[in-house]
Amino acid sequence: MTRPRSDIDVRPIGEAEIPDWIRALNTGFLRSPGVSEDEVADRSSYIEPARTLGAFDGGRCVGTFRSFEQRLTAVGGAEVPADAITNVSVTATHRRRGILTRMMAEDLGAAKERGDVVATLIAAEYPIYGRYGFGPATWMTEWTVDVPRAGLDPRWAGPADGGRIDLVDREDVRKLGPELHERVRRARPGAVSRTERWWQVETGAVHLDRAPWVEPFFAVYRSATGEVEGMAAYKCDDRWDDKQPAETAKVRWLIATTPAAERALWLHLCSIDWVTKVRSGWRGPDDLLPFLLPDPRAARITTHADWLWVRILDVVRALEARTYDGEGSLVLEVVDRAGLSGGRYRLEVAGAEASCTATDRAAELTLDVADLATLWLGDESVLRLVALGRVWEERAGAARMADALLRTPGRPWCPDMF
Known part of the structure; x- marks a missing residue:
């Protein structure tokens, strides 16, 4: 098994490194690696260097990652601040060295500290992002x-x-x-x-x-x-x-x-x-x-x-931001291998108000943070995820109650690629 190399430097890029970063991005997306002055000028006009990461091997950029501020509409019309992720690539010569894992950890950690409720992305390939806590939330x-x-x-x-x-x-x-x-x-x-x-x-x-x-x-x-x-x-x-x-x-x-x-x-x-x-x-x-x-x-x-993928960074704010058609309470055990938002939470919905608090009560449903993201916008069925072995029902009837709370009559949709 190939181990990550410690001599690869992952960090925000400097202004002088933008051309090399663009070349690496073009290479990763199998476009011509050539970089024009117009392309450098355009990228420089809107990227935020502090949120634009590069992985450097011997001074050459071999991985790219960028995020930007975004607002995402939750069920009911409220908006939450989101860390929108894009321009993710790793050069073919540097695969399986932990580069993406390091870039993702740095960006999500910064987003959590910044107060973003979720992170979002459009996945080029389905299998990549589940291991980082993302779940497909719209199709x-x-x-x-x-x-x-x-x-x-x-x-x-x-x-x-x-x-x-x-x-x-x-x-x-x-x-x-x-x-x-x-x-x-x-x-x-x-x-x-x-x-x-x-x-x-x-x-x-x-x-x-x-x-x-x-x-x-x-x-x-x-x-x-x-x-x-x-x-x-x-x-x-x-x-x-x-x-x-x-x-x-x-x-x-x-x-x-x-x-x-x-x-x-x-x-x-x-x-x-x-x-x-x-x-x-x-x-x-x-x-x-x-x-x-x-x-x-x-x-x-x-x-x-699948289209928009979501990663929950703050379970309490995410569940309190949306509305619910029914009433009831539910205790969720959220598993987060990255340690960003795991824990046990009690969701209580009464009338138009929803509250979510940390609790030590016995869990009624156990699920990965990626599956919570899949359920959060109301498009997926808890019962189906239980049948697939992705959600565990700790109390009989909890999955059906969760469906009644979380499912929405209309399906969520993201009109945009980013």
């Missing part, structure tokens, strides 16, 4: 709609509810989008905050040579009162087969505060001349899209996978 589904088969009215020319859809410019998106997204985020458990830079990148105000800017179409739905309630960005390819149009509209993102806005935007996408397929992009698994079509089978699932 995503992508549909491909066969438009001719969907059975939609070919004469559809716009919403019948008094609202309207307009195509707008990217300046309009930067002006209208952030406020709309905040309304969407506050209403959707699992949604995360977007930075100003996110809107700049998505509208071409910031772009790199590595990813040339191609402007998408931007559609906005306004209600009958003129309020912006939905927005979508999409691109269309240029494909014809045997003199017949075969264009695909690929949705980059679509957000809406009302079902009417969501319906109107999907019908708009499915009614564009020449478009025969619509790819939905990353959607919540309970998205309305298939059932907005007269023939839901025209929307074929092309991707279904």
Whole structure:
């Protein structure tokens, strides 16, 4: 068994080390390792050196890790401070030496001390992050709609509810989008905050040579009162087969505060001349899209996978931040091998109030901190995790009570990659 090498230095990077850190990141993600001046200037403009870790072997960066401030919506609409983790890589020549474990421990320890309630990430590979206490807390589904088969009215020319859809410019998106997204985020458990830079990148105000800017179409739905309630960005390819149009509209993102806005935007996408397929992009698994079509089978699932992973750093604040539909009390034994948030806790829910306190009462459920994260946003069943051997029921009936408390009627969803 290969043991971690003590001569590999894991630490926050200095400004002069940013180019080497970018080269290591590009290498780890199997992109060309070349680093342009524009790329260095762009990274330098937004990374926080104190939260940007590098692993150095003989002065050369062989591992990368970055985190940033994020707000995550809990069940019920409250937001919690999150340590958002991204840009994680270890160079292939330095695998199995404990580099990721050391970078993760340093970042999570700092996040705990800072007062973050959870850490979040989007996992490139499923098996990596469970051992660090992360659990998949939201899932995503992508549909491909066969438009001719969907059975939609070919004469559809716009919403019948008094609202309207307009195509707008990217300046309009930067002006209208952030406020709309905040309304969407506050209403959707699992949604995360977007930075100003996110809107700049998505509208071409910031772009790199590595990813040339191609402007998408931007559609906005306004209600009958003129309020912006939905927005979508999409691109269309240029494909014809045997003199017949075969264009695909690929949705980059679509957000809406009302079902009417969501319906109107999907019908708009499915009614564009020449478009025969619509790819939905990353959607919540309970998205309305298939059932907005007269023939839901025209929307074929092309991707279904885990999406946002969560790591609980403060059990008390995490459980008290969310709301619960039922009432009752439950004693949880939370196992955390990293020693960050383990212990025995009593969750008590009465009316609209929830309290969570450390206790020495006998545990009713025992579970790993990663499985608590999977349950926290309400998407998973405690009974199913008991059947899988991942949660242990110490008192008969405790799992069913936990399901009644923790499960939510709608599924959480994170619209974003970060």
